[in-house]
Amino acid sequence: xxxxxxxxxxxxxxxxxxxxxxxxxxxxxxxxxxxxxxxxxxxxxxxxxxxxxxxxxxxxxxxxxxxxxxxxxxxxxxxxxxxxxxxxxxxxxxxxxxxxxxxxxxxxxxxxxxxxxxxxxxxxxxxxxxxxxxxxxxxxxxxxxxxxxxxxxxxxxxxxxxxxxxxxxxxxxxxxxxxxxxxxxxxxxxxxxxxxxxxxxxxxxxxxxxxxxxxxxxxxxxxxxxxxxxxxxxxxxxxxxxxxxxxxxxxxxxxxxxxxxxxxxxxxxxxxxxxxxxxxxxxxxxxxxxxxxxxxxxxxxxxxxxxxxxxxxxxxxxxxxxxxxxxxxxxxxxxxxxxxxxxxxxxxxxxxxxxxxxxxxxxxxxxxxxxxxxxxxxxxxxxxxxxxxxxxxxxxxxxxxxxxxxxxxxxxxxxxxxxxxxxxxxxxxxxxxxxxxxxxxxxxxxxxxxxxxxxxxxxxxxxxxxxxxxxxxxxxxxxxxxxxxxxxxxxxxxxxxxxxxxxxxxxxxxxxxxxxxxxxxxxxxxxxxxxxxxxxxxxxxxxxxxxxxxxxxxxxxxxxxxxxxxxxxxxxxxxxxxxxxxxxxxxxxxxxxxxxxxxxxxxxxxxxxxxxxxxxxxxxxxxxxxxxxxxxxxxxxxxxxxxxxxxxxxxxxxxxxxxxxxxxxxxxxxxxxxxxxxxxxxxxxxxxxxxxxxxxxxxxxxxxxxxxxxxxxx
Numbered sequence: 001x002x003x004x005x006x007x008x009x010x011x012x013x014x015x016x017x018x019x020x021x022x023x024x025x026x027x028x029x030x031x032x033x034x035x036x037x038x039x040x041x042x043x044x045x046x047x048x049x050x051x052x053x054x055x056x057x058x059x060x061x062x063x064x065x066x067x068x069x070x071x072x073x074x075x076x077x078x079x080x081x082x083x084x085x086x087x088x089x090x091x092x093x094x095x096x097x098x099x100x101x102x103x104x105x106x107x108x109x110x111x112x113x114x115x116x117x118x119x120x121x122x123x124x125x126x127x128x129x130x131x132x133x134x135x136x137x138x139x140x141x142x143x144x145x146x147x148x149x150x151x152x153x154x155x156x157x158x159x160x161x162x163x164x165x166x167x168x169x170x171x172x173x174x175x176x177x178x179x180x181x182x183x184x185x186x187x188x189x190x191x192x193x194x195x196x197x198x199x200x201x202x203x204x205x206x207x208x209x210x211x212x213x214x215x216x217x218x219x220x221x222x223x224x225x226x227x228x229x230x231x232x233x234x235x236x237x238x239x240x241x242x243x244x245x246x247x248x249x250x251x252x253x254x255x256x257x258x259x260x261x262x263x264x265x266x267x268x269x270x271x272x273x274x275x276x277x278x279x280x281x282x283x284x285x286x287x288x289x290x291x292x293x294x295x296x297x298x299x300x301x302x303x304x305x306x307x308x309x310x311x312x313x314x315x316x317x318x319x320x321x322x323x324x325x326x327x328x329x330x331x332x333x334x335x336x337x338x339x340x341x342x343x344x345x346x347x348x349x350x351x352x353x354x355x356x357x358x359x360x361x362x363x364x365x366x367x368x369x370x371x372x373x374x375x376x377x378x379x380x381x382x383x384x385x386x387x388x389x390x391x392x393x394x395x396x397x398x399x400x401x402x403x404x405x406x407x408x409x410x411x412x413x414x415x416x417x418x419x420x421x422x423x424x425x426x427x428x429x430x431x432x433x434x435x436x437x438x439x440x441x442x443x444x445x446x447x448x449x450x451x452x453x454x455x456x457x458x459x460x461x462x463x464x465x466x467x468x469x470x471x472x473x474x475x476x477x478x479x480x481x482x483x484x485x486x487x488x489x490x491x492x493x494x495x496x497x498x499x500x501x502x503x504x505x506x507x508x509x510x511x512x513x514x515x516x517x518x519x520x521x522x523x524x525x526x527x528x529x530x531x532x533x534x535x536x537x538x539x540x541x542x543x544x545x546x547x548x549x550x551x552x553x554x555x556x557x558x559x560x561x562x563x564x565x566x567x568x569x570x571x572x573x574x575x576x577x578x579x580x581x582x583x584x585x586x587x588x589x590x591x592x593x594x595x596x597x598x599x600x601x602x603x604x605x606x607x608x609x610x611x612x613x614x615x616x617x618x619x620x621x622x623x624x625x626x627x628x629x630x631x632x633x634x635x636x637x638x639x640x641x642x643x644x645x646x647x648x649x650x651x652x653x654x655x656x657x658x659x660x661x662x663x664x665x666x667x668x669x670x671x672x673x674x675x676x677x678x679x680x681x682x683x684x685x686x687x688x689x690x691x692x693x694x695x696x697x698x699x700x701x702x703x704x705x706x707x708x709x710x711x712x713x714x
Contacts, residue, residue, distance in 0.1 A: 032178050033062040033139055035132040037187040059111065060089065060132050062140070066160050066175030068093055068100045070129065073113025073370060074121050075105035076210065077394035077401070079674045080611040081121045083209045087607055088126055091201040092133030092194060093140075094157035095174070097209075105369045105391025115368030117399060117500060119573035119672025122607060126670060131191040139185055143177045196605070196666040203666055205610035210393065220392045222365040223350035227420040230352065231260070232275035233413050234282040236268040237429065241496040241637030243289040252284030261285075262416045269413055271421065294636025296495050301439045302337050305463050305484070308493050312483035315466045324456025324477025328447025332519050336444070336512035337699040338464065340632035341437040341501055341625075342641070344649060347395025349433070350424040351407040353414040358382055360411060362389045367401040375404055376411045398622075399500030403435045428642040435499030436632055438489055440464035442512035452524040454535060461509055463489055468506030468679060472571060473517070473535040495637045502619075503675035506572045507626060507682055511700060514568040514683030518559060518690065527556035528567050528687065540602045544578035545569055547600040547661055552580045559691040564595075566688025568680035573672025575603040581684035582656075585692045587711060590704030592628060592689060594654065599677050600661040604668035616660040616677040623681025624650040631701050 036059045061069045070089055076082040086100040103109055105116075113125075137157060144162035145152045148170055156165045162177070164170040196203070213219040238245065250261045253270050259281040260271040270285070272278035296304055325331070351364040353376070360380060366372050369389040377384045394401060410423040425433065441462040449455045456477040461469050463484035471478050484490055489498055501507075521531035529549050536542050548554075548567075557563070564583045571577070582596040597620050606612050629648040633640045641647040660677075682700050690696050695710035 031064045031180055031182045033136055034184045035060050035136045037128050037132045062136055062174055062178055064178045068095055071103045071110045073110045075116045075391045075394055077397040080208055083206055084607045084611055087201045088130050089133045091199055092130050093137050095160040097201055107369050107373045107389040112370050117367055119674045122670050123672055130193045131187055134191045134193045135187050140174055140177055144172050147172050202607050206608050221347055221395050222363050222392055223424045225352045225363045230420040230422060231271040231273055232278045233269045233271050233421050233423045234278040235409055236285055238289055240291045243291045246288040246290055249286040253281040256281040262413055264412050264416050267412055271417055297635050298339055298633050302441050305441055309462045309483040312481040315480040315482050316470050317479040319477030321456050321458055321477050321479055325447055327449055327455040329450045330523050331447040332523055333445040336442040338440045338508040340439045341630050342431055342434050342632055343398045343400030345396030348425040348430040349406040351410040352422045353410040354420040355414045359386045364389055364407045365394050366404050367397045372404050372407050375408055379408045379411045380415055398502040405433055431642045432639050435497040437501030438463050438498035440508045444516045448520055448524055452526055464508035465505030467504055468509035474537050503572050503679045506679040510570040510679040511682035515686050518687045522559050525558045528559055529554055530556055540576040541569055543663055544576050544600040544602050548578045548580045548598045552598045560694040561691055564688050564692035566684045566691055568683035570679040572676040572679050575601050575671040575676040577601040577676040577680055579680040579684045581688045583688040583692055585689055590708035594656040596657045598659045601676055602663045602665055603671045603673050604665050605670040606662050612662055612673045613660050615673050617658050619677035620658055621650055623678040624654055627682040627685045628701050
């Protein structure tokens with residue numbers, strides 16, 4: 001069976017037929033050209049994977065049918081790399097885009113990868129992929145030279161065919177060149193990739209290749225997988241993260257026909273062939289827990305964090321703070337607060353695990369399938385090579401699907417029951433077991449001279465992490481400190497799990513920094529765009545800031561001007577971003593309406609402008625949530641937001657007019673595009689509120705109650 005058909009069969013028609021390992025796979029692929037390339041050095045690989053690599057980290061194949069396949073540990077979770085990575089391959093190999101296949105996140109077939117996060121796929125994996133494709137094209141030219149008896153320099157490639165440039169009737173297809181051959185090539189020396197004038201596919205707008213599947217409901221996600229004899233598991237959950245089970249009575253559940261109660265240490269679950277019956281049976285289990293008392297909640301958490309924080313580490317510094325402070329004629333000191341935020345993906349965590357003869361096959365909603373492989377191997381006490389993880393489409397991750405408790409539960413229950421088991425979180429479980437974006441505090445003290453220049457900047461972030469805290473404005477005397485180990489926190493800091501959340505740390509840091517920059521501009525009586533430009537040397541940041549000011553027809557005025565315009569700048573994933581938001585504020589209710597958002601980013605070469613635009617629009621929409629409404633409520637380890645009736649996401653009715661601009665930088669290296677536009681949303685809206693009504697909100701989210709409180713103080 002051809003490899004591509006085998007893969008398609010595994011994903012859709014018969015998921016039970018999933019026992020092929022990589023060595024077997026390389027055998028069944030038959031002939032073709034294999035380009036093998038390394039992404040990680042041996043030391044890094046050994047640390048991450050536990051062994052030194054003996055072959056390669058990634059590869060592409062030019063098959064005997066002329067199709068091209070990329071095998072990558074990266075996964076598709078809505079960010080669009082299933083399209084953009086294929087575009088890079090198509091361009092470098094001179095094949096039509098529809099002739100390129102992507103095989104993603106299968107631990108038996110795809111080489112090891114750390115995971116899909118950090119807007120790293122295009123900027124880190126992409127260059128290696130392009131080089132591999134360019135090497136494949138070079139091999140094809142060498143084969144064609146032998147076949148056509150024409151020197152390589154006289155050959156050209158187009159649409160999967162090699163031509164004699166002097167006589168186009170003399171040609172040979174890629175499929176013909178690969179017939180009966182098996183060629184493996186490791187990339188060694190520098191490979192020459194195409195230059196921008198040669199691009200035919202890259203830097204053109206392409207509709208997502210998974211769009212039709214997803215809008216028609218054909219796309220398969222982990223919870224859509226069905227196996228013969230599969231049981232649905234409903235796990236007994238504690239009321240609080242700090243709770244200890246005192247007693248449990250499962251007799252009621254055991255009387256439900258067809259229900260199986262399994263207890264494996266701390267894991268107790270009801271299994272049934274119907275999920276609703278499993279749920280009904282679980283409801284009959286009687287439990288008693290010890291729940292420690294705690295005064296921690298969404299209001300008291302900030303004092304707690306400051307109380308347990310370390311002195312902190314220096315992130316960056318320059319000049320002399322004391323000297324800078326002595327030069328200042330005005331000083332501004334403020335504290336900014338940011339609460340816990342849930343990931344709230346469209347698709348809750350889900351997994352199906354089947355264990356047969358000591359080997360496990362896993363279908364998981366995860367951002368890091370190779371980490372899942374290790375977690376399942378440890379849970380089942382089997383070698384890692386006995387665990388295969390297949391990653392179907394993932395319905396949103398944002399950093400939250402790097403935790404995989406649902407997979408471990410499913411694996412333990414599958415082993416104990418001898419049946420395939422599905423664990424799919426309810427929305428309440430999704431909230432309870434989320435690794436929330438951490439609550440954080442930022443303290444800033446700064447001053448300006450009589451010439452309205454910033455003379456010093458003393459910045460300290462607690463528990464958000466340092467990403468985005470680094471100073472990019474031109475300030476002679478500055479220091480940035482960070483306390484807490486980023487989103488993981490330190491022991492005793494958070495009452496539940498925290499983790500990466502789209503552009504981790506940068507939303508908090510940009511909100512604080514850009515709010516403070518506006519306060520300094522207002523103190524100086526200077527237009528906020530002009531004030532920033534006075535303190536910028538970076539041509540990329542100057543470029544995006546001038547662009548958004550131009551597109552919104554910015555008229556200089558000191559804030560508050562009454563217009564309701566707010567500006568913010570930031571850097572994330574190598575991309576410079578600037579944004580201006582326009583808002584209207586109801587002074588009676590405190591409600592904020594975002595009317596317009598103009599955003600520009602400098603991200604180097606943009607492989608798929610349509611895909612990048614969608615990402616920017618998604619960031620802006622998602623950013624309205626953390627800016628205006630999203631705030632996790634809790635008491636100690638008990639989460640009181642368990643659905644969207646109390647945890648409010650942005651609605652379509654909230655959406656403003658969105659304008660996005662990607663600066664033309666085709667000659668520069670590509671940078672990340674999945675996260676930058678979200679980091680400026682909080683600050684842009686906060687600054688727009690101040691410009692509209694003269695009220696400064698220092699805590700996210702900026703709910704109507706907090707806006708009204710700020711108005712009363714203003």
